[in-house]
Structures are given as structure tokens and as C-alpha cells.
Amino acid sequence: MATRRKLVIDCDPGNDDAMSILMALSDVNIDVIAITCVAGNCDVTQASLNALRVLQVAKKLDIPVYTGCDAPLLGERKPGSPYHGVDGLGDVPDPGAPGIDRIQIEHGVQALLQLSKEHAGELQLVSIGPLTNVAMAIRLDSAFGSRLKSCHIMGGNYQGRGNITMAAEFNFYADPEAAFVVLGQLCCPMTVMPWETCLEHAISWETHTNTRSHDTEKARFIKSVDEWSVNYVKPKNAPNFVPADEACMACFLSDDVIKSSVHVYATVETKGHYTSGQMVVDWRKRDVNDPLYKKPNVTIVTGLHQSLYEQLMDRALSC
Numbered sequence: 001m002a003t004r005r006k007l008v009i010d011c012d013p014g015n016d017d018a019m020s021i022l023m024a025l026s027d028v029n030i031d032v033i034a035i036t037c038v039a040g041n042c043d044v045t046q047a048s049l050n051a052l053r054v055l056q057v058a059k060k061l062d063i064p065v066y067t068g069c070d071a072p073l074l075g076e077r078k079p080g081s082p083y084h085g086v087d088g089l090g091d092v093p094d095p096g097a098p099g100i101d102r103i104q105i106e107h108g109v110q111a112l113l114q115l116s117k118e119h120a121g122e123l124q125l126v127s128i129g130p131l132t133n134v135a136m137a138i139r140l141d142s143a144f145g146s147r148l149k150s151c152h153i154m155g156g157n158y159q160g161r162g163n164i165t166m167a168a169e170f171n172f173y174a175d176p177e178a179a180f181v182v183l184g185q186l187c188c189p190m191t192v193m194p195w196e197t198c199l200e201h202a203i204s205w206e207t208h209t210n211t212r213s214h215d216t217e218k219a220r221f222i223k224s225v226d227e228w229s230v231n232y233v234k235p236k237n238a239p240n241f242v243p244a245d246e247a248c249m250a251c252f253l254s255d256d257v258i259k260s261s262v263h264v265y266a267t268v269e270t271k272g273h274y275t276s277g278q279m280v281v282d283w284r285k286r287d288v289n290d291p292l293y294k295k296p297n298v299t300i301v302t303g304l305h306q307s308l309y310e311q312l313m314d315r316a317l318s319c
């Protein structure tokens with residue numbers, strides 16, 4: 001039997017984080033060895049408690065959850081979108097939720113560093129929240145990225161379309177300096193799932209309903225925490241439902257999901273009055289000897305095989 005792939009999920013649950021965690025847990029070839037949390041959709045303690053709720057639903061509370069950074073590298077934490085409710089998971093009461101005592105004592109960034117040493121060359125990271133923890137890991141140990149096998153990132157944009165502002169996607173907007181550090185200095189193969197690709201691969205409301213109609217605890221959980229988001233977007237006549245973190249996780253789980261991509265140099269605007277957090281892509285194909293040449297550092301996913309993508313989401317809730 002092939003060795004299972006070792007995965008750490010860095011996240012800010014978040015309904016779409018919750019779904020992404022369940023997608024990873026439904027894959028027998030994936031060993032989720034830890035979840036590290038970061039402030040984003042909610043504060044970092046709430047994010048950690050949310051991750052525990054997801055693990056409890058999946059009966060995987062043996063997976064350690066670590067609390068990471070509660071503020072961006074620079075400045076104060078920016079409020080999340082109302083899309084996820086105040087607590088990040090649609091403000092659904094859960095009296096049986098795991099308590100704060102289930103969160104690991106060690107800091108999430110220290111855990112990232114330690115796990116990268118224990119599993120050097122094997123560890124894969126999926127980052128589906130602001131990149132603060134990952135950037136901090138780089139700052140504490142510049143060799144962090146060299147020990148990773150890969151990093152998949154949900155964040156940024158490549159056509160200038162934003163969701164939290166007119167120009168920026170939420171994860172990069174929430175900590176643009178961290179995104180700048182990670183894209184420039186992580187030094188491992190990086191795959192970026194930009195906002196536009198998420199938009200272009202939205203799912204129909206029928207698919208959304210069907211996926212959440214399985215007779216499983218996971219499906220009932222996701223349906224309940226999604227209710228807030230659905231009620232938030234449907235009155236705005238949303239033509240479909242837009243998963244985000246799920247698209248990133250799907251690409252991690254299977255390269256076959258990726259229909260098209262570009263390998264380019266990309267960085268992040270950190271100071272723009274209108275464009276803070278916008279991803280900046282060098283589309284020029286310059287010769288390597290050109291003084292303006294920038295070595296490609298990321299693979300940006302521009303298209304998905306929709307059927308396989310939807311299958312991976314459906315599998316997560318069907319068992």
C-alpha cells in the first residue's frame with residue numbers, strides 16, 4: 001500500500017474551511033496530521049474551537065488542533081465578512097462542542113516548524129486562511145519552506161476581482177504582508193487558487209442542496225452551518241453558490257481536478273489605497289538574461305474539471 005500523504009491544514013474555519021477539512025478526511029490516501037488555526041473569518045480561539053467541532057463531527061478528535069496568530073503581521077485584525085456569521089460557522093448553537101481544553105498548548109507556528117522537521121520533504125500544507133502563520137514560520141526559520149513538499153493556497157486574484165474589497169480577495173486582504181512574505185520566500189512548490197477561479201466554478205443551487213442531503217451527520221452539520229450563508233446570499237439573487245477553500249482542497253487532493261493553470265511570478269500589493277491585498281502577476285515572458293526577468297514562483301489554477309471537483313465535495317458528506 002502506498003504511503004499516505006501527510007497534510008497539515010492551516011485555516012480559519014469558516015464554513016468553506018469546514019467543508020475542506022471534511023474533504024481531506026474523506027480521502028483514504030491523506031493523513032491529516034494536524035490543523036493549525038489563524039484569525040480570519042473569526043478570532044483565532046474561535047477558529048480553533050470551530051476546527052474541533054468539525055473534527056468531532058468526523059469522529060477525528062485525535063487530530064491535534066493548534067492555535068496560531070490572532071492578528072496580521074502589521075496592524076490590527078480586520079473584521080471578517082458577515083457571510084460566515086459572527087462565529088465563522090453560521091452562529092449555530094452547539095452545546096456538545098469540544099471545549100477549549102482540547103486545543104493543544106503549543107503555538108500553531110511552532111507546531112508548523114516542528115512538524116516540518118519531523119516530516120521533512122514529505123509534509124504538504126494547505127493554507128485556506130490568511131497567511132499569517134505561514135509567514136511567521138518563515139520569519140522564525142527561513143528554511144521552513146525548503147522542508148515542505150508543497151503548499152496549496154486559497155487566496156488572491158489574478159484578474160483584479162475582489163470579494164472583501166473591489167480589488168482584493170479576503171485571505172490576502174486580511175494579511176497582505178504575510179501573503180507577500182509567503183509568495184516571495186516560502187521556497188517550495190506553491191499552487192494558488194485565486195478568487196476568480198472559485199467564481200467561475202460556482203455550483204448550482206441544486207448541486208448545493210443535493211450534496212447536503214445525504215443522510216449523514218457530516219451533511220447535516222454542513223447544511224446547518226451553511227444556512228446563515230445561504231440566507232445571506234439568496235436574497236441578493238445569487239445565481240449559484242461559490243465554494244472557495246473547497247476548490248483549493250480539491251486541487252490538493254487530485255491534480256486531475258486542475259483543467260488549466262499558469263506558472264508565473266506573482267506577488268502581493270501591500271500599500272495600495274484601493275488595492276491592498278491584490279495579487280500582482282508578471283505576465284511578461286522575458287528572457288532569463290533580461291534584468292527585469294522574474295522567476296516564476298507560483299502555479300495559479302485558472303480552470304477546474306467541474307464534475308470531479310463536485311464529486312470530491314459530495315464524497316466528503318456522503319459517508
Ligand SMILES: [Ca+2]
Pocket residue numbers: 011012013014016017040128129245
Ligand atoms: Ca478559510
